[in-house]
Amino acid sequence: MIANSYYAQDVHGPYDLHDIGDLALEEGGTIRGCRLAVATFGKLNAARDNAILIPTWYSGTSKIWEQVYIGRSRALDPEKYFIVCVNQIGNGLSSAPHNTPAPFDGPRFPRVRIGDDVRAQHRLVTERLGIQELALVVGGSIGAQQTYEWAVRYPDMVKRAAPIAGTAKNTDHDFLFTATLSEALRSDPAWKGGWYASAAEVHQGLRRQARLWAVMGWSTEFYKQEIWRGYGFSSLEDFLTGFMEAYFLPMDPNDLLCMAWKWQRGDVSRMTGGDLAAALGRIKAKTFVMPIDEDMFFPPRDCEAEQKLIPNSEFRVINSVCGHLALFGTDPGYAPQIDRHLGELLASEA
């Protein structure tokens, strides 16, 4: 275990820790006493049919969903819905390399797949929360991967699905981009094969990863229009350090590597012997596929190809010069679009 004050209640809470027992993983490992960090908003109704599940993305936690997506008179309204935001395995709030005791700590934390996360969440939702039906599963990026996995794996349980800025089967290009992120960490001599004493030692690798995100995470137009000026930064370099590096610096490298490995291999067709059309054809949820038009690594055309394979689905493109990182909510024009689409989806018969 490595002490890291970033993954704490005062930064990311309030959230509850649920021990869901031992979780046997697809790749052969086991997380013993797997803990899921869960933030909930609103109340489960008497019919137990107003639950919304939200899985998290790479580097993100439930906190950003609370801050950017959930609120009264928003589509994700805790007055109407019981919103369950589950932190993915490896994100540092839930079981992760940095908070697992030896001998399964750090680089010995077992390989986790999207399917493992979704099975863990299913156990939480059905056994701990007593929920058999989800009015909506919505998530961005790796959260979109988990959303697809939910809809394919438990088609009768998921009534509506909204994968934002992500794909059901990860692409080769996306795999390569993610590999450069991980290599930025592992190539730092301070990483020491994952046996660093504190995340701060690997700060150069974390800074390098932050700058790779700067290239692919936003868009060419984001920089052309100098959108970052609106965030209170005095120069491009000030933004790169003060926003991008500041965001990644406190994070645990092994936690990030755990999530990246999972992200690279997201693929619902693993459930159907490699047949993506068959996998997506299983989805019963009313599904809105919601890519972001300027996304450089989950481009709309890749998402549209998948949408066409989903029976009861619509293609809803979000417009933002912030590209993939519009997920952060930095574009004031973003949230209204999300609310409009999710509101329409939630209002639809399912």
Next chain:
Amino acid sequence: MIANSYYAQDVHGPYDLHDIGDLALEEGGTIRGCRLAVATFGKLNAARDNAILIPTWYSGTSKIWEQVYIGRSRALDPEKYFIVCVNQIGNGLSSAPHNTPAPFDGPRFPRVRIGDDVRAQHRLVTERLGIQELALVVGGSIGAQQTYEWAVRYPDMVKRAAPIAGTAKNTDHDFLFTATLSEALRSDPAWKGGWYASAAEVHQGLRRQARLWAVMGWSTEFYKQEIWRGYGFSSLEDFLTGFMEAYFLPMDPNDLLCMAWKWQRGDVSRMTGGDLAAALGRIKAKTFVMPIDEDMFFPPRDCEAEQKLIPNSEFRVINSVCGHLALFGTDPGYAPQIDRHLGELLASEA
């Protein structure tokens, strides 16, 4: 000086070395006895008005122009034109960090700007070759930057210009992408501040750079369609190592850093006090602005914004799923488009 058999006549020749004398640089340094490696094709006519100048791109040399762009019955036809392909400073054939003797060797090689290259080429062309008029200047990527610089700096001399997959003023996004390429080299402990004993020592940094190019150099669609299979590779990893890493591995890191620094700062508006419209407004050449539709870092919309500022210009988009690296000629549909546009440009009144 560092021995490197890659930058040799048997790999990149035949080319001639021209000593153009001392070159005082914009940033304050001087290249003493600056050598330009020049490959020529065809003959200068009696009127001395059939010369075509081609500057090279990052990591490239005159060889790829010979192999992919120049030939009988091509637009760049040595039967009709005297084609002068000048290797940019820093590319390893012309004066560069690796081939310069101490004390100005390696990391002490002075900073070079696009304007320095173009002034050096102008000296070569006017004083050594006796040419006062260029029927066409054409180049890709950093070669496009030099093409713009030529057209703005010597408007009466350049009759036609064809910048391919590049901009007149580099963008912030492009600057950031290039920074990650350079950081991949400098973060290799074997780089030793530029004082490595051989390029082979820095092979991990070169390999990392190659993989960053894999993400941004091609396109998402290139990988979706697995275009690399057509190049004779058995898997994605085989392609990354056998093509991308193989391409960069023999190169000198300091040479690459010299070119990258220049690329990041290409900006014709330096000649007009920062006024890009005024700079591009000076161009008298008939100009075809030729971006590649899938280019991830010189996107067509950036090129179109510049084209609109050039008086006698047309916007000619090249279509290729190979993205920026279509420049390599790996897409069989690429050369015919280049030939059609360049042929039309060369046939036009200027």
